[in-house]
Amino acid sequence: MTAADLNAGTRLTGALAGALVLSVLLVWFATGAFAAAAAFAGGLLVLVAAGFALVRLRGRGEPEGLAPPDWSVTVAAIERRGEAVAIVDRANRLVCANTAYSEWFGAGNAPPNLPLDRAGLEAMTRAAREAWRDGRASAECLRADGAAASWRAEAERAGRGDDYLIWRLTGITEEDFAEDIGARIAGPLGTLLSRGGIEAALVGADGLVRAAAPGFAERAIGDPEATLAGQDFATLLRADERERIFFAREGRRGNPQTLIHIPLGQQGDPRLPGADESGSLMLLIDSGVGIGAATEGAGPGATPQLESLLGALPLGLAMTDRDGRFLFANKPFRRAAAIEGAALPQFPSDLVVREDKAALVDAVRRFGKGPAAATDMALRLRGQPDEPVSLGIAGVRGLGEAAVLLSLVDSTEETRLKRQVAQATKMQAVGQLAGGVAHDFNNVLTAVIGTCDLMLLRHSPGDSDYDDIQQIRANSNRAAALTRQLLAFSRQQTLRPEVLQLPDVVSEVSQLLKRLLGEKIELRVNHDRDLGPVRADPQQLEQVIVNLAVNARDAMLAQGEGKGGSAGKLSIATRRVTARDVRHMGTEILPEGDYTALVVQDTGGGIPAEHLGKIFEPFFTTKDQGKGTGLGLSTVYGIVKQSGGFIFADNIPLPSGTATHGARFTVYFPVYQGAMPAPRARAAPEPAVQWAGGGRILLVEDEDMVRAVAERALVRAGYSVTTAADGEDGLSAIANGEPFDLVVSDVVMPGMDGPTMARAIRKLHPALPVLFMSGYAEEQLRRDIDMADMHFLPKPFSVQQISDKVGVVLGAQRGRSDT
Structure with a gap:
């Protein structure tokens, strides 16, 4: 009720009260009797009260604004x-x-x-x-x-x-229960049952087929589209002398069937029709298909006996039931699946990566419920997601609960060998590429260094251009050091091996290592007794030790950033490794024999597992940009391999038991079995020989810049130089009858290369010496060329070096001719 309604009610009540008082006063005034006026007032009050009561009763019976219900x-x-x-x-x-x-x-x-x-x-x-x-x-x-x-x-x-x-x-609405069952088994339900080895048919009380599954029709008469309605069910089957049931069409060549008779009616249940009216559902199941079924003569112990047999086989085998659950797996299967020592998972799909789960689940269930068949699948195991494996799947029957047989070959060793071959092939390809790049780059550096030498002859130390030329020459020498690292990785550098003891090399480089490591890193050196000698280039071994120590230093300093005190410890040790120790290692990489090992170990953060297979690759580095070329470990790898040794890298836990790991590099050098040569003093370098009358030189070089620098250097030294751009031109100059005292030739040239030209020249002039210029290793050239009186000048060379080398060769030739 609103405020306006309240105000209106108040005014109405006031008006009625006023009218009542006025009426009583008028009666009193007209009669002059108070009793009559009082009686009149009482009667009016009774009438007013009755009216109010009637209004309240009507308001309670019907809400305001609503009419009576219709x-x-x-x-x-x-x-x-x-x-x-x-x-x-x-x-x-x-x-x-x-x-x-x-x-x-x-x-x-x-x-x-x-x-x-x-x-x-x-x-x-x-x-x-x-x-x-x-x-x-x-x-x-x-x-x-x-x-x-x-x-x-x-x-x-x-x-x-x-x-x-x-x-x-x-x-x-009531449905025909039997008719509904018949429609279902003739449709997808029947197909699904047939896929699991169960054939279904609806047979009436008169023994005639009312409906049949497509699989039943196919096995009964060979036509899956046939309805078989009206045919006698009993004539579709036959029994042998042992009362085993077969499909009449298949005869003895078919599988025995288990017949299950299910009456569709049930007396006393009003929801089901009577048994005489509905007929029966007939299920025919292949012997051995059901869970727990077994072939004739297979008792309860058939599966344990089978497990014992499979457990003794070296092939990885496992069994699952029709639903794909693991029943058994022998040790080779567990080892191949990388679950040796762990609990067998519930399903085979738990062994593979997520992308392969659906395909494996579908295959196991299909072979578990379908006919006996076999196939192979390429899958990826969770423990080895990068290496696909071949999983054999076969449906089996008559083995109790077992319905699927899985086979898996342990390919761990095969995978390891594949990785090693792939790594070796990749490193060989990269090594060939690095050697080719180094050879071409050496030609460029030869021209740059030679030009700088020629320019320095025209500028004195006080000249304004002198310092700039020296800076160019210094940077060129740095670039030449990089090419030497590439050649070391590709095992194409020149080595001068000696028979030596590893502790002596470590002692020679120890003082240098202390300066390189600094005060925050502690250096420890330890040597075994009775170490065998090794044959290697001592300078290259020093480079191996320095490179490994510098890498360890950088790793420990990076690990100890922000911490005070010591940054770590570097241990260098030499170990005696016998043939028995190699056998105990069980590795196929290291041939059985005696070795002297060099072990470099640090206390840094170790090498990440994903980088262990890449650390020896050229240009691979984990350092920040500008802090490493990625050639340090590749150089170490090349030097060790060229020296006939082996190098391995791994991580080891620190003795403190913390989670931090250190990196360890172990280098194995075969023990030298020959007699120890007597120590010899280092020979002094032979002085350059200059001839008063000079000599005639044939210079053969396909690079114009290198040919120009070498020609100017030799002319300046007093020689008469004839140049040729390739092997054909050089051979033509010899064939024309021009006399020459020496042939200076590049090795790799288009068309006729240097060695081919030299062999042709030797046929005309057998005593003519040949000086080869090349960026490749001298040992490799001598093995490939195998020519007498052949000399070698490595690239890049300076003006002074080529002049001195030509003088030495001519001097030796003149000495032989004088005697």
């Missing part, structure tokens, strides 16, 4: 075809109902008291109580006495005061 409108609203609707009050009296309700139950019956059997009345009564309490309820399978029809009832509380229940009753 049930005809409600009946029109609930009129629905095929659904009975009734409305009752709290006394369960029928208030309203539609036509369907009146036809089904009669207008004189109100829910829940309907003409139903006892179970239906109890269900309706229970639903009514629940609906009044909870607001909604339902009852199922309501039947009248002796009637086959049934209903489903729903009750819902409604009304402004929740004073009514709305009942909705729908009829339940």
Whole structure:
């Protein structure tokens, strides 16, 4: 009620009260009797009170603004075809109902008291109580006495005061149970059962087939599209003398069948038709298909015996049931699947990566429920996601619960060998590339260094250009050092091996290492006794030790950044390794024999597992840009391999037991088995020989810049030089009869190379010496050329070096001719 309504009521009440007082005063004034006026006032008060009471009663019976309910409108609203609707009050009296309700139950019956059997009345009564309490309820399978029809009832509380229940009753359509079963087995359900080795057919009480699965039809008459309706079920099967059942069409060549007879009717259950009317469901199952089934003569111990047999075989074998669950796996299978020592997972799919799970699950279930067959699948195991393995899958029958046999070969060793071969092939290819790059780059550096030398002859130390030229020459020498590292990696550098003791080399380089490591890194050196001698280039071994020590220093300093005190410890040790020790290692990389090992170990953060296979590759580095070329370890690898040794890298836990690991490099050099040569003093370099009359030199070089620098250097030294751009031109100069004292030639040239030209020249002039210029190793050239009186000048060379080398060669030749 609003404020305006209150004000209006107050004014009306005031007006009535005023009129009442005025009427009483008028009666009193007209009669002059107080008793008459009082009686009149009392009568008016009674009339007013009766009016107020009547108004209040009418207001309570009907809310303001609402007309009395029109049930005809409600009946029109609930009129629905095929659904009975009734409305009752709290006394369960029928208030309203539609036509369907009146036809089904009669207008004189109100829910829940309907003409139903006892179970239906109890269900309706229970639903009514629940609906009044909870607001909604339902009852199922309501039947009248002796009637086959049934209903489903729903009750819902409604009304402004929740004073009514709305009942909705729908009829339940009865289906032909047997006909429904027949339609299902003739459709996808029958196909699914056939896939699992179960054939189904619906047979009537007269023994005739009413419906059959496609697989049953195919095995019975050879046509999966046939319905077989009306054919005698018994004629489709046959039994042998041992009463085993077969499909008549397959005969003895088929598998024995297990027949399961399922009557579809059941007496006493009104929801199922009678047994005489519905017929039976016939299931034919291949012997050994079901879980727990076994072939004839296979007792309960067949599976344990099979497991014992499979466990003794070297091939990795496992068995699963029809649902794909593991039953057994022998040790080779566990080892190949990288689960040796761990619990066997529930499914084979738990062994592979996520991308291969679905394919493996589908294959195992298909072979477990289908016919006996076999296949191979390429899968990736979780423990080895980068190496696919071949998993054999075979469906088996007659082995109890076992339905699928899995085979897996332990390819760990094969995978390791493949990786080693791939790594060796890759390193060989990169080495060839590095050697070719170094050779070409040496030609460029030869021209740069030679040009700088020629320019320095025209500039004195006080000249403004002198320092710039020296800077160019210094950087060129640095670049030449990089090419030497490339040649060391490609095992094409020149080595001068000696028979030596590793502790002596370590002692020579120890002082240098202390300066390189600094004060924050502690150096420890330890040597075994009775070490065997090795044959190697001492200078190259020093480079190996220095490179390994510098790498260890950088790793420990990076690990100890932000920490005070010592940054770590570097240990260098030499160890005696016997042939027995090599056998105990069990490695196929290191041939059996005696070795002297050099071990360089640090306390840094170790080498990440993903980098262990790449650290010896050229230009691979984990250092920040500008802090490493990536050639240090590749140079070490090349020097060790060229010296006939082996190098390994691994991580080791520190003795403190912390999670930090250190890196360890172990280099194995074969022990030298020959007699120890007597120590010899280093020979002094031979002085350059200059000839007063000079000499005639044939210079053969395909690079214009190198040829120009070498020509100017030799002319400046007093020689008469004839140049040729390739082997053909050089050979033509010799064939023309020009006398020469020496042939200076490059090795690699287009067309005719240097060695081919030299052999042709020797046929004309057998005593003519040849000086080869090359960026390749001298030992390799001597093995490839094998020519007498052949000399070698490595690139890049300076003006002074080529002049001195030519003088030495001519001097030696002149000395032999004089004697």
